[in-house]
Amino acid sequence: MNESRKTPAAAQKSDAADDKPLVRAAQRGDRAAFRALVTKYQRRVYQLAVSMLKDPDEAMDIVQETFVRVHRYLPSFKGDSSFFTWTYRIATNLCLDVSRKKGRVERVDIDETDADIEAHMDPPSAAFAGPQRAALNEELKEKMDEALASLSEKHRSVLLLRELDGLSYEELAKVLGIRKGTVMSRLFHARLKMQRKLREYLGEEAKDEEPDVPEGEEERR
Amino acid sequence: MNRRCEESVPLIGPYLDGELHEEDLAWLEDHLVACPACTARRELIRAQGNAIRERAAARAGTADLSGVADAVFARIDREGSQPKTPPLTVWGAEMWGAHRAALSASAGVALAGCLALALFLMPARPAPVAIASAQSLGASIDEIDFENHEGVVMQNGATTTIWVDDHAAVQQ
Numbered sequence: 001m002n003e004s005r006k007t008p009a010a011a012q013k014s015d016a017a018d019d020k021p022l023v024r025a026a027q028r029g030d031r032a033a034f035r036a037l038v039t040k041y042q043r044r045v046y047q048l049a050v051s052m053l054k055d056p057d058e059a060m061d062i063v064q065e066t067f068v069r070v071h072r073y074l075p076s077f078k079g080d081s082s083f084f085t086w087t088y089r090i091a092t093n094l095c096l097d098v099s100r101k102k103g104r105v106e107r108v109d110i111d112e113t114d115a116d117i118e119a120h121m122d123p124p125s126a127a128f129a130g131p132q133r134a135a136l137n138e139e140l141k142e143k144m145d146e147a148l149a150s151l152s153e154k155h156r157s158v159l160l161l162r163e164l165d166g167l168s169y170e171e172l173a174k175v176l177g178i179r180k181g182t183v184m185s186r187l188f189h190a191r192l193k194m195q196r197k198l199r200e201y202l203g204e205e206a207k208d209e210e211p212d213v214p215e216g217e218e219e220r221r
Numbered sequence: 222m223n224r225r226c227e228e229s230v231p232l233i234g235p236y237l238d239g240e241l242h243e244e245d246l247a248w249l250e251d252h253l254v255a256c257p258a259c260t261a262r263r264e265l266i267r268a269q270g271n272a273i274r275e276r277a278a279a280r281a282g283t284a285d286l287s288g289v290a291d292a293v294f295a296r297i298d299r300e301g302s303q304p305k306t307p308p309l310t311v312w313g314a315e316m317w318g319a320h321r322a323a324l325s326a327s328a329g330v331a332l333a334g335c336l337a338l339a340l341f342l343m344p345a346r347p348a349p350v351a352i353a354s355a356q357s358l359g360a361s362i363d364e365i366d367f368e369n370h371e372g373v374v375m376q377n378g379a380t381t382t383i384w385v386d387d388h389a390a391v392q393q
Contacts, residue, residue, distance in 0.1 A: 038290040047281035067293040163273040
């Protein structure tokens with residue numbers, strides 16, 4: 001069976017529908033069906049884990065542990081969310097556990113107060129929309145790991161879940177166990193911080209002030 | 222940054238994520254057409270997303286995952302598939318980590334309760350072990366009623382020790 005690669009949101013819906021017969025069969029003890037689910041999603045889970053943990057060996061352990069737990073709790077899976085969202089939730093929690101045990105989790109983001117959110121989302125150089133964009137994108141890619149590593153765990157996880165697999169805000173809320181408004185807020189701040197870091201790397205200076213969007217401002221829209 | 226830009230900035234991410242409500246969508250698209258700065262912001266967010274995906278795909282793309290399913294089944298067969306209660310040490314450590322303040326406060330309250338209960342239930346006779354010990358050494362023991370208190374006077378040679386129990390006073 002082919003592995004699933006990066007999946008646009010529209011394709012995810014068909015994935016979820018395709019998964020139902022496999023999930024039902026796996027729940028009845030069909031090992032071939034469960035194997036098909038593992039094969040289908042293992043690389044996406046690995047991609048998330050290696051992006052969050054930056055360690056290929058740990059990421060491989062997370063993939064195994066995720067599917068062992070998926071199998072263990074599969075009888076209780078009722079299909080309220082998609083199988084993949086459910087699997088992702090398990091994987092994300094395992095990644096966060098590993099980070100926590102290693103002391104990687106920043107419990108408090110000391111740099112995310114309103115007062116500090118300033119001048120970091122002013123217009124980036126016009127090159128981002130101009131002919132130099134491709135070159136800058138290459139440069140961005142090289143600095144991406146460093147910028148991601150500078151984020152707190154909660155910001156990194158929401159950003160990776162969104163960008164890697166295009167989970168909707170509703171799905172992100174389910175995976176992370178937070179409200180949809182909190183998803184929006186965290187994504188905003190995560191992107192803001194990424195931009196700040198990337199702009200530092202690119203040597204750009206802030207030019208004007210950022211609007212106040214305090215973290216925790218939820219459900220406005 | 223003008224007011225329209227200030228209002229646009231928080232919408233750009235949801236716009237790219239396809240999560241913007243229709244009324245905001247039309248408004249933002251009008252603004253983006255007219256505002257190079259917000260267009261650049263949008264492009265930076267988009268570039269970030271692309272870069273994250275490409276980095277992750279490059280990192281994960283070379284990993285050999287061909288043995289994952291077999292390894293998972295091997296563990297399932299070895300460990301069984303029933304949910305297991307996590308070891309008590311793990312449970313305790315997680316509980317302590319998550320509820321450190323509440324557990325500390327509860328332990329304090331429980332300790333205070335135990336002390337209060339011990340005082341309440343303590344027998345009226347003071348220091349029975351010490352008295353028995355003194356008796357065995359030949360000291361004379363007299364129980365005394367100090368009106369509001371009960372007590373014991375222990376005479377051991379030239380040494381006089383008075384034990385006073387305020388249990389009775391507390392009860393009055």
